[in-house]
Structure formats: structure tokens, C-alpha cells
Amino acid sequence: MASVHREIVIGRPPAEVWDALADVGALHTRLAPGFVTDCRLEAGARVVTFANGMVARELIVDVDPERRRVAWSVVGGRLSHHNASAQVFAEGSGATRFVWIADFLPDEHAAAIATMIDHGMTAIKRHLDIE
Numbered sequence: 001m002a003s004v005h006r007e008i009v010i011g012r013p014p015a016e017v018w019d020a021l022a023d024v025g026a027l028h029t030r031l032a033p034g035f036v037t038d039c040r041l042e043a044g045a046r047v048v049t050f051a052n053g054m055v056a057r058e059l060i061v062d063v064d065p066e067r068r069r070v071a072w073s074v075v076g077g078r079l080s081h082h083n084a085s086a087q088v089f090a091e092g093s094g095a096t097r098f099v100w101i102a103d104f105l106p107d108e109h110a111a112a113i114a115t116m117i118d119h120g121m122t123a124i125k126r127h128l129d130i131e
Helices: 014-022 027-031 107-128
Strands: 002-010 036-042 045-050 055-064 069-075 081-090 096-105
Touching (some): 002 107, 014 096, 014 107, 027 107
Antiparallel strands (some): 036 045, 045 055, 069 081, 081 096
């Protein structure tokens, strides 16, 4: 199984970053505008449209305010298995460490998914970082 693990530090308090991450239906406006162009909620899931035109249906597995963690699973499409999570941690001096982990099959999609996650992290940092 392939796994992609990425971390960034955002110059904004964890509570504010968590507030954006936990708003699972507003990825395109609150967390990663430009990377995500549309997001609509369905029962237990969200349908996400990415800037590259790809559309994914993501089951929302958990939104855990105590751990500041959101977990989801892409269903349908080219992957036979997908689970991912994003989590927010305090990173001293009022900053936040944002961690995104994705596990999926088949392994052959690792480079493409890693690139997408890298673009997503760039968009998140650009949108949320206080300069």
C-alpha cells in the first residue's frame, strides 16, 4: 500500500486552522481555495472538485474536535482503496503544524497523489498563513 505523508507549519493559531479544516463542506473557500474549486455536502460525504477538473466523492469518516483531526475516504474512481486524514497540532509561538496522510492502492498512483497533496498543502499555506 502506498502512503503519502506531508507536513507544513502555518503561522496562525491552531484553533483557527482547525476551524477551517473542520468545516468539511467549505474546502474551496476556507481551507484550500484554488486547489479545490467546489465542494458540496451529501449525506455522510462531500463531493470535491479540484482545480485540475478531477471530481472525488469523499466519505467523511470522522471529525474529531478533541484531536483536531478529520478523516475521509475516497470512494469510486481509479483507486481500489483510499483513506486519508488531516490533523492540526500546536507548533509553538501560536503557529500550527498541519499534517496530511493518505494511504491508497494501487501503488502506481503514488506520484500523482503526492503531487496533488503537495499542491493542496501549498494552497492551504498560502490561504491560511499570516504574513
